Amino acid sequence: MSSFASVLNQIRTKSPLVHNITNYVVMNNTANALLAVGASPVMAHAIEEVEDIVTISSSLVINMGTLSEKWVESMLLAAEQAKKTNTPFVFDPVGVGASAYRTEVAQMIMKAATPNVIRGNASEIMALAKLTNSTKGVDSTMDTQDAIEGVTLLAKKYNNTVVISGETDYIITRDIVSKIENGNPMMAKITGMGCTATAIVGACLGVEENAHLAATAAMAIMGVAGDLANEKSSGPGSFQMNFIDCLYEISPDVLAAKVKTNA
């Protein structure tokens, strides 16, 4: 079995508990996507319980889409607990660079615990790499290719894996640059596909210790499910529904056969 297929197979057999502290916009979609792919989602952000939930989870997802002071406290506590319990942690720096607050919070979170994986669009990842201030809102305004050089430095600085999503997804660890070329523009017409990608990275990290492989498998699952959903859909509404069905239906063999990658 190919390595991506094996990661998907393990999600289905182990059903990892994925702890999400995510935004109000995507909470429901993200939980449904995780269930569809075979993982077990839990959305928990109360300061009173985040440490307990991290402790029983296979992975932690922190997404800073809709920040507020209390949630930031919970995010920091959760990240610190993940470090203590060695729980793999993926960070989605939504809109970082768009406001001073987002930039400050992203830095605080990454200081509390180094994320095993950071996933964002090119503008966000570039903002994080402090190479640009071009992030506007939460959508990508920069060509992905421009970001790769700075991102290699970012991944080396944190000694982790950084994913730039877009038309081509780039998964970068040290000097390894893996690419996933599946997916389609419809995926950017639905809110939260990036957040879903990050949550699927969380599911993969819950069953696969190699963060580069986990992140690459996650982007492959997203891209192939996106291709299959696009064939059945006539617009963003039906795409959103079909995407969940395709995450549920995709088999490890179909994933291995349809993925377009250099990995």
Ligand SMILES: Nc1ncnc2c1ncn2[C@@H]1O[C@H](COP(=O)(O)OP(=O)(O)OP(=O)(O)O)[C@@H](O)[C@H]1O
């Ligand atoms: N033009 C495209 N072609 C192929 N795949 C795409 C395209 N645009 C986005 N995707 C896919 O959509 C998913 C989300 O990536 P995107 O870069 O749009 O995230 P994002 O900007 O963080 O989204 P959001 O903030 O709305 O959640 C990824 O799996 C990516 O591969």
Ligand SMILES: Cc1ncsc1CCO
């Ligand atoms: C639209 C939007 N605004 C804050 S979070 C979010 C979901 C996509 O990141």
Ligand SMILES: [Mg+2]
């Ligand atoms: Mg995003």
